Amino acid sequence: MSSMASGILTKVISGLRCPRFTAAALSCSGQAYSTAALPKAVVTPNDITVDSDKLLNVPLSQPDFFRVSELFSLKDLFDARVHLGHKKGCRHRLMEPYLFGSRLEVDVIDLEQTVEHLQLALNFTAHVAFRGGLILFVSRRRQFGHLVERTARECGEYAHTRYWQGGLLTNATIQYGPGVRLPDLVVFLSTLNNVFQPHTAIRDAAKMNIPTVGVVDTNCNPSLITYPVPANDDTPAAMELYCRLFKMTINRAKDKRKQLELLRGLGPAASK
Amino acid sequence: MAASRGTVVGSLLLRYGNKFAGSHIVATTVGRQPVRRQICTSCCLLRKNLAAAGPEKFTEEFIKKQVEEFNIGKRHLANMMGEDPENFTQEDIDRCIRYLFPSGLFEKKARPIMKHPDEVFPRQTAIQWGQDGRPFHFLFFTGKQSYYSLMHDIYEKTLAVERHQDRLRNKSLFTQDTKQISLVGSRWLRKEELEELLVEDISDYDYARFIQLMERLLSMPYSALEEESVQHYRRQLEVQSSKQEIPPLQHDQQGAAFSTAVGRRKTATASVVLRDGGSGKVTINGKDHLQFFPVLQDREQLMFPLHFADSLGRFDVEGSVSGGGHSAQAGALRLALARCLLTFSPEGKVEHMRQAGLLTADPRVKERKKPGQAKARKKFTWKKR
Numbered sequence: 001m002s003s004m005a006s007g008i009l010t011k012v013i014s015g016l017r018c019p020r021f022t023a024a025a026l027s028c029s030g031q032a033y034s035t036a037a038l039p040k041a042v043v044t045p046n047d048i049t050v051d052s053d054k055l056l057n058v059p060l061s062q063p064d065f066f067r068v069s070e071l072f073s074l075k076d077l078f079d080a081r082v083h084l085g086h087k088k089g090c091r092h093r094l095m096e097p098y099l100f101g102s103r104l105e106v107d108v109i110d111l112e113q114t115v116e117h118l119q120l121a122l123n124f125t126a127h128v129a130f131r132g133g134l135i136l137f138v139s140r141r142r143q144f145g146h147l148v149e150r151t152a153r154e155c156g157e158y159a160h161t162r163y164w165q166g167g168l169l170t171n172a173t174i175q176y177g178p179g180v181r182l183p184d185l186v187v188f189l190s191t192l193n194n195v196f197q198p199h200t201a202i203r204d205a206a207k208m209n210i211p212t213v214g215v216v217d218t219n220c221n222p223s224l225i226t227y228p229v230p231a232n233d234d235t236p237a238a239m240e241l242y243c244r245l246f247k248m249t250i251n252r253a254k255d256k257r258k259q260l261e262l263l264r265g266l267g268p269a270a271s272k
Numbered sequence: 273m274a275a276s277r278g279t280v281v282g283s284l285l286l287r288y289g290n291k292f293a294g295s296h297i298v299a300t301t302v303g304r305q306p307v308r309r310q311i312c313t314s315c316c317l318l319r320k321n322l323a324a325a326g327p328e329k330f331t332e333e334f335i336k337k338q339v340e341e342f343n344i345g346k347r348h349l350a351n352m353m354g355e356d357p358e359n360f361t362q363e364d365i366d367r368c369i370r371y372l373f374p375s376g377l378f379e380k381k382a383r384p385i386m387k388h389p390d391e392v393f394p395r396q397t398a399i400q401w402g403q404d405g406r407p408f409h410f411l412f413f414t415g416k417q418s419y420y421s422l423m424h425d426i427y428e429k430t431l432a433v434e435r436h437q438d439r440l441r442n443k444s445l446f447t448q449d450t451k452q453i454s455l456v457g458s459r460w461l462r463k464e465e466l467e468e469l470l471v472e473d474i475s476d477y478d479y480a481r482f483i484q485l486m487e488r489l490l491s492m493p494y495s496a497l498e499e500e501s502v503q504h505y506r507r508q509l510e511v512q513s514s515k516q517e518i519p520p521l522q523h524d525q526q527g528a529a530f531s532t533a534v535g536r537r538k539t540a541t542a543s544v545v546l547r548d549g550g551s552g553k554v555t556i557n558g559k560d561h562l563q564f565f566p567v568l569q570d571r572e573q574l575m576f577p578l579h580f581a582d583s584l585g586r587f588d589v590e591g592s593v594s595g596g597g598h599s600a601q602a603g604a605l606r607l608a609l610a611r612c613l614l615t616f617s618p619e620g621k622v623e624h625m626r627q628a629g630l631l632t633a634d635p636r637v638k639e640r641k642k643p644g645q646a647k648a649r650k651k652f653t654w655k656k657r
Contacts, residue, residue, distance in 0.1 A: 132404070132406075134405075146427055146428070149410070149411070152410050156410075158410050158411070158412060159411060159413075160413050160414050162416075162420055168413060168414075168415060175415060176400070177399070177400075180401065181401065181405030181406070183413065
């Protein structure tokens with residue numbers, strides 16, 4: 001699991017010679033317009049100092065640099081009722097590998113697999129936050145919309161819990177204006193929309209080459225999500241747990257970044 | 273050949289502004305000499321797709337420059353007209369512009385104006401993200417950040433009130449009869465006003481949801497906690513009767529009180545003098561009202577204002593009317609009489625009369641005849657073939 005994580009990360013990092021091109025590499029392959037109209041002068045890789053490069057590679061030295069595995073345990077997941085799935089009739093074919101079993105026609109998710117997947121997802125989120133990436137929280141459940149927005153506001157990232165207009169990611173220059181920066185990671189706290197169909201943002205993020213982290217329940221399709229986390233998305237306790245975990249990882253990663261910058265005497269200009 | 277192409281380039285430059293028009297000059301090296309080849313591109317490629325650009329965007333420096341130019345221009349104008357540059361108000365500017373640039377155009381908006389740039393250029397949102405590309409607002413990616421952040425804040429207030437209620441219930445201090453927010457005499461913000469407040473376009477559905485959420489907040493017993501924020505989204509209704517013009521009370525040489533008013537209906541104009549301390553006598557154009565209006569309906573119309581104010585025997589009415597037919601004259605007299613009665617009636621009565629429709633001028637006039645038709649609405653006989 002740790003080798004897989006570092007393998008994925010090195011593949012991602014190899015394209016990231018310059019932190020300013022993080023958005024371009026991760027968000028839109030080949031489409032330079034999302035960063036082309038920035039008001040600064042043209043940036044070449046030679047501008048980046050060796051120091052900031054080393055700073056970005058510091059978290060890659062260890063498998064669990066941000067110690068996300070210490071944030072939760074299997075017992076916490078069980079207490080928050082993360083293992084409860086939907087009924088047998090609602091089960092999605094592709095979720096069968098993640099199920100522990102079924103009891104009285106209610107599916108039970110395998111929490112050991114959930115722990116591994118959640119650690120991967122949180123680790124990836126922490127690395128993205130460390131590099132100053134834009135994280136977008138998406139959930140279309142009305143019950144938890146306010147909670148998700150509050151979580152996003154408290155960790156300084158972005159949220160979208162409202163009606164998804166078609167071209168928000170794919171038609172970004174016309175939707176927002178030229179020179180907009182798209183999110184570098186999309187976190188789905190519920191993969192379905194109000195009519196129990198896969199959220200459009202999953203497909204759009206995959207089209208725009210944006211990695212996704214998603215909490216997939218037993219009635220969801222985990223195919224297009226980069227880091228699926230098989231877990232329950234209906235119980236308030238479980239949702240509060242996820243929000244707390246994501247908020248803690250992002251804050252931890254950002255604090256670590258500030259700490260390392262201060263240690264190396266680099267100003268906030270290098271934090272890009 | 274090259275010269276003619278050059279003139280084409282020049283004319284294209286004039287037509288398409290700063291855009292690099294017509295031909296691109298590419299320098300290549302042939303041997304040791306750079307050869308300049310002219311590659312002509314079609315002018316269709318250079319034509320801007322005006323529809324796709326959307327409304328024109330103005331940068332902050334542009335607006336600031338316009339404001340500076342306006343202030344300097346204002347001082348120049350004051351000097352030109354020999355006025356004091358320090359105390360030069362907008363009305364003075366309008367007056368001077370009307371004098372310097374007299375315009376006979378009927379459309380007022382087409383006449384020359386000199387106004388502060390904030391009134392001329394529409395309010396626009398500035399660039400929403402910083403130097404590193406990170407947007408400032410946490411709901412930026414929804415597309416309607418101000419509207420959704422407003423909904424988020426109001427929902428948060430709803431939750432705060434609910435928590436307060438739960439705390440009171442726990443201490444068993446919860447009562448239904450608490451001070452409620454008074455909504456009398458005010459209305460919710462209209463959709464246009466909300467759009468102006470948010471500097472964003474919202475749909476009818478969004479507006480309906482906003483009103484629904486506010487009503488939900490108000491439906492809770494302890495909603496008085498969030499009174500100021502609720503009143504921020506309400507506007508006072510104007511009392512219509514306060515705008516009513518009441519004719520002044522005058523006194524004649526004997527000391528008797530009287531008032532005069534004018535009324536119009538179709539093409540009839542009537543002028544009425546209402547004298548106090550009379551016996552209920554009504555004179556129109558020198559004749560008695562019974563003689564002037566043989567038809568009962570006209571006499572009823574004439575007497576209705578006095579009947580409504582319960583003052584049939586109190587006043588003396590002297591009216592003069594011209595134009596129109598008998599019904600129109602009766603209507604004109606009725607309006608004039610009602611306006612006269614306002615002088616002698618208390619405040620509450622004014623609103624009653626307004627609601628009874630006595631003070632509203634009837635706007636119906638004869639509709640014009642249209643060409644291709646026999647009359648205003650009657651069409652010529654339609655033949656199938």
